[in-house]
Amino acid sequence: MNVIFAIGFTVCTAVLLFIDPDGALASMLAGGEKALSLTLKMTVIYAVWLGIFELAERSMLTEKFARLLKPLNRFLFGELPGKANEYVSLNISANMLGMSGATTPMGIKSIAELEKFPDTGYQIAMFFVINATSIQLLPTSVLALRTSLGSLSPSDIILPTILATAVSTVVGILLVKLFLRKKQK
Amino acid sequence: MKYILPALFLFIILYALCKKVRPYDAFVSGAGQAIPFAVKLFPYLAAIFVLTELFEASGAADAVSAFLAPLFRLLGIPPELSKLVLVKPFSGNGALALLTEIYNTYGVDSYIARCASVIYGSSETVFYVAAVYFAGAKTKNLAAPIFISLFASLCACVFACFICLVM
Numbered sequence: 040m041n042v043i044f045a046i047g048f049t050v051c052t053a054v055l056l057f058i059d060p061d062g063a064l065a066s067m068l069a070g071g072e073k074a075l076s077l078t079l080k081m082t083v084i085y086a087v088w089l090g091i092f093e094l095a096e097r098s099m100l101t102e103k104f105a106r107l108l109k110p111l112n113r114f115l116f117g118e119l120p121g122k123a124n125e126y127v128s129l130n131i132s133a134n135m136l137g138m139s140g141a142t143t144p145m146g147i148k149s150i151a152e153l154e155k156f157p158d159t160g161y162q163i164a165m166f167f168v169i170n171a172t173s174i175q176l177l178p179t180s181v182l183a184l185r186t187s188l189g190s191l192s193p194s195d196i197i198l199p200t201i202l203a204t205a206v207s208t209v210v211g212i213l214l215v216k217l218f219l220r221k222k223q224k
Numbered sequence: 225m226k227y228i229l230p231a232l233f234l235f236i237i238l239y240a241l242c243k244k245v246r247p248y249d250a251f252v253s254g255a256g257q258a259i260p261f262a263v264k265l266f267p268y269l270a271a272i273f274v275l276t277e278l279f280e281a282s283g284a285a286d287a288v289s290a291f292l293a294p295l296f297r298l299l300g301i302p303p304e305l306s307k308l309v310l311v312k313p314f315s316g317n318g319a320l321a322l323l324t325e326i327y328n329t330y331g332v333d334s335y336i337a338r339c340a341s342v343i344y345g346s347s348e349t350v351f352y353v354a355a356v357y358f359a360g361a362k363t364k365n366l367a368a369p370i371f372i373s374l375f376a377s378l379c380a381c382v383f384a385c386f387i388c389l390v391m
Contacts, residue, residue, distance in 0.1 A: 040354070040366060044275060051278035059281065066281035070274035073317075077273075078266045081356075085258035093254025095236045098243040136228065146357045147261060154362050164369040171353045171373035172380070178345030184324065185341065190332040196341040199387045203346035207380035214372045 084140040092129070092144065101125045108132065115169070115212065116162045123152040123159075127166060134173045146170055165215045172207040175200070264360040272355045276315045285311060299382045304336050308343060309381050313350040313374060320344070335388060342384035347377040 055063040095101050105112075108128040112119055119127060130145035149166055153159040178200045185193035240247055279285050289307040296306045308326065312319040323344045330336040350373045354366055 040370075042367075043351075044271065047275050047279060047284075051275075051282040051284050054282040054284060055278070058283065062281050063278070066277040067274045070277035071270050073277075074266060074269035074273040077269055078262050081265060082258050082262040085261050086255040089257050089261075090251035090255035091233065091236060093250045094240045094245060094247060096254075097245040097250045098236075098240040100236065100239050138229070143356055144261070147360065150357055150361050150363070160363070163363055164372075167354070167357060167366070167369045168373050168376070170357065171348050171350045171369070172376045173348055175345060178341070180320070181323070181341045181345045184320075184327065185332055188327050188332045192333070195333075195391075196338055196345065199338075199342045199384060199391055200345040202387060203342050203380040203384040206383045207346060207376040210379045211372055211376035214376065215369070218372070219368060 081143065085144050088141045088144045092141075096125075101129060104128060104132075116165055119153075119162060120156040120159070121152055123149055123156075123162070126152055130166075131169065134170065135176060142170070142173070161215075161219050164219045165212070168211040168215050169208065172204070172211040174204045174208050261360070265356060268355040268359045272314070272351055276318065279314065280318065299378075300385050301381055302336055302339065302385065304330070305340055305343060305381075305385070308340055309378070312344065312347050313377065314352070316349045316352065319349075339385045339388045342388060343381050346380045346384060348373075350374055350377065 052063055055066075092101070102125055105125040105128040108131070109124070111131075112124060112127060116127070126145050126149040130142055130149055133141040133145060146166075150163060153163050153166070178197065181196065181200070182193050185196070237247060240250065285307065289310045292310065293303040293306040296309065297303055301309060304326070308319060308322045311322060323340055326340045327337050350370060353373075354370055358366060
């Protein structure tokens, strides 16, 4: 991230110095403002989902659920230590159901839990790639936009979208297995 | 689909009551973790969004997409879509604005617009996911996973443009 930030920041400010000197600070402040409003939105989402999640966790519901997904997790991650199995299961199923509010809190908890154990670099990488290429079963915002603009068949794109996200997830999983597994062992 | 969430919430509270969990205490203690998460999250989001805004204000987004267009064309991605492919990993809102623009320019049911829909729907904002998920984490070396995710998303874009020709 440091390299990307260094290059991006340098190039962009250098360009703005010549074409739009007033725009530099203005656009940075606009970015900060967006970050703050998104953080507030995320706080609300976290509060609701983490509250619900705590209920499910104290009633041992999450543990039961994680047991169901164990075969899938074993295939993807190998060993998942501690409570990571529960958090990861919840994150992945929330992803597949398109419950975008629930994925992030579970995701952060998963990574925090994985980091408590040594040699979990592979699991963390796999977990990140699955989330960053996540399978979305119903592209709701695209459908809504297409309908509102008068598309003749807005739902045409559902199947191609599902196939394309599957492609990205499968490619991602294979690449992680191929390149990052050996380094860890 | 719309019944899933309320049904899920109802199930969770009923199950918790059966197990004699104190629901109010549990909810409060869970929700209390939200603020520390948000406090850790904010600086990372600020960095990403400042960079994204600079990227667009400086015109670098246009320049890079013009530069990459021939390469994308080689992979079967129409040049009209190169900016969308480029912006999506950074900014969901930016990509949504571009998608709307594409719909208005080329017509919602055109090949370009359908490709754009699939590309938008099938890829994630990789850098944003990285910032959010690793906000409080000790792992800082994300180069390999980020690169893999970007490459996988590019594969999905190529596939999207291909499948929209067929379907």
